[in-house]
Amino acid sequence: MRTFAEKLNPSIKLITILILVILISFQYRTMLNLSIFVFSLLLVFLGSHNAPKKVLKILIPAFFAAFGLFMMGLYYARGSSVTATALSDVSSMPYVVRAAMSRNLTTALQLSTRLLAFAGLGIYFALTTNGEYFVRSLMHQCHMSPKFAYGMLAAFHLLPHMANELKSVQLSYRVRGMHVSFLSRRVLFTMLVNSIHWSESLAMAMGSKGFDGDAPRTWCEIPEVHLSDILLSVFSIAAVVTAMVI
Structure with missing residues (x-):
């Protein structure tokens, strides 16, 4: 039996995620990225039958990639670099160096959390969408051949x-x-x-078997767009836009 997240129309879900990904790409808010990541995982855990171990296995590469981006942003952001020797004695650093480190830390958090937000949205779509149901939705809602x-x-x-x-x-x-x-x-x-x-x-x-892509046919199941699909899509996009503006 499908859960709430699995019953959502796949085409509407995909379009919503693509819009969210574009919006996330043009913002630099660490808390917004983390909120999207956590909310996506909550939908996976509470809205599907996926085991936590399965989700964590998929998250391991994402965490490694996020850690790599964090270290890259921390050491090499804004055209500057901080050596390990300098990090050992922060109090003796000039103010300019400490200010650069602070900016680098902010940039590193923005980069790493943005990647986690992308990963959360991707995991949410992959683990809550049935492949055959998704293809049927592409044919009926997106008019794919x-x-x-x-x-x-x-x-x-x-x-x-x-x-x-x-x-x-x-x-x-x-x-x-x-x-x-x-x-x-x-x-x-x-x-x-x-x-x-x-x-x-x-x-x-x-x-x-006489397959013809243009011939009329009957369907065992026709995906439909429900009010819940529209409301969740509008709410998600509006919440991200509001967080970006405020």
Whole structure:
């Protein structure tokens, strides 16, 4: 059974997130970035069935990237740099150096928290949106051609097969006493050849079933735009704009 966040119309959700990302890109408020990040995680935890461990695993790369941006902004923002030796004795620094460090700290927090806000919005969309429901919404709300939509669905359903194929190829090389890495050209070439075969089989199957992207068809489920979708979208955008203006 879908939860509140999963029932929201995916197209409206995507458009809202894109608008929020554009707005965040033009503001420099640390607290606003943190608020968006926390609110996105609350929607994921309270509005979906995702386990906290799963969310935390996805957040680990985001935290590393945010920490990297923080250190870069702290040491090299505004064309200045602060050495580790200088940091060991802050009280002996001239006022100009301490002022530069203060500006660098502000810039570092702005950069790192902005990345966390982007990550929170991305995680919210990815973990609360069903792939097939999203593609159906693109067809009905955004009028995407069924040819592209069914192509996206085919690629979406091929991803698990590609992961299993990767394990099979690596296992076949290990059986022969050959160690190959994840990015080995041999493994990638084998997966590429198999992917081409799968795509040809899918194309033949769709053609044999009489698939026509322009023909009228019936639908088992038609995504609809409800009042809750509009209200949540307007509230989210208005809240961010208000926080930027105040």
